[in-house]
Amino acid sequence: MLITCPYCGPRDVIEFTYQGDGNRERPDPASQNFEAWNAYVYDRLNPAGDHNEIWQHSGGCRAHLKVVRNTLTHEISSVAFARGDHGSAARHKAEDKA
Amino acid sequence: MVEHQSPLEPEFHVGSHGNFEHGVEIILTETRPGSIVQLAAWPGEEKRLIAAIRTVTGLALPDGAGGGVSDGVKSVFGFAPGKFTVADEAEGLAAAFAKVVTSAIGTVTDLSHGRTAIRIAGPKAEWVLAKFFAIDFSLPAFPNGAGRSTAHHDVFAQIQRTGADQFDIYVFRSFARSFWKALCHASEEVGYEVQ
Numbered sequence A: 001m002l003i004t005c006p007y008c009g010p011r012d013v014i015e016f017t018y019q020g021d022g023n024r025e026r027p028d029p030a031s032q033n034f035e036a037w038n039a040y041v042y043d044r045l046n047p048a049g050d051h052n053e054i055w056q057h058s059g060g061c062r063a064h065l066k067v068v069r070n071t072l073t074h075e076i077s078s079v080a081f082a083r084g085d086h087g088s089a090a091r092h093k094a095e096d097k098a
Numbered sequence B: 001m002v003e004h005q006s007p008l009e010p011e012f013h014v015g016s017h018g019n020f021e022h023g024v025e026i027i028l029t030e031t032r033p034g035s036i037v038q039l040a041a042w043p044g045e046e047k048r049l050i051a052a053i054r055t056v057t058g059l060a061l062p063d064g065a066g067g068g069v070s071d072g073v074k075s076v077f078g079f080a081p082g083k084f085t086v087a088d089e090a091e092g093l094a095a096a097f098a099k100v101v102t103s104a105i106g107t108v109t110d111l112s113h114g115r116t117a118i119r120i121a122g123p124k125a126e127w128v129l130a131k132f133f134a135i136d137f138s139l140p141a142f143p144n145g146a147g148r149s150t151a152h153h154d155v156f157a158q159i160q161r162t163g164a165d166q167f168d169i170y171v172f173r174s175f176a177r178s179f180w181k182a183l184c185h186a187s188e189e190v191g192y193e194v195q
């Protein structure tokens, strides 16, 4: 499986670390809404198909990435910086060609 | 003046090794920069950091991710969004950057004693490195001066191409001897010379 890092370009999955489900919304740390915390910690969509995920390019540029991966085919349809745009200087040249 | 010691020393054997009867196709050496510095820009401050790099080193970074340049004495390349590695044969780079990279622009980290720089050159350099790293080392995909962040067996490595068949690899100093030994073993079958 290859993930095309927006900075580094296509890299083997061995360079990446899975950081979990990208659909979770973390409650305010001060929140005492137990249902919201329960949902954050335990509830997962577990779809058979496209899934929003967070990955870190831990063996590369170390950026955190928002990835859409198909859980049936491993096809990756989208990769973006989790933090948003890092500015034009940061974008990989492969992306310009695509 | 403090004398520099190399972590490679016990395994650094100058001369030709391996299958060199048909010629040496790999040259391995340690470049021993006096300074290795990592710079990071706060979001939106990348252009000011790139300007600071030009002020201190005289090197103009090309556009694009992983872009870099080397003049043979000083080298710079991008290794992550808004982050750059700079090396210089001379000492004192961190102090020079600390004056220019203000806390509003970003951070300066002195890694002069934290990284070891290993140079691999020769017609089989791409071929040997392809055994280690799952990235494209061909010249069109990895142009001269450019940098790449990758890993070998979980040992993080930053690689800059400093010639058509020459690469400088920055590894953690504590892993450098082990990495060096692996590089020597991988070069045996084509014949290598340590300089």
Ligand SMILES: [Zn+2]
Pocket: A005, A006, A007, A008, A009, A057, A060, A061, A062, A063
């Ligand atoms: Zn990356």
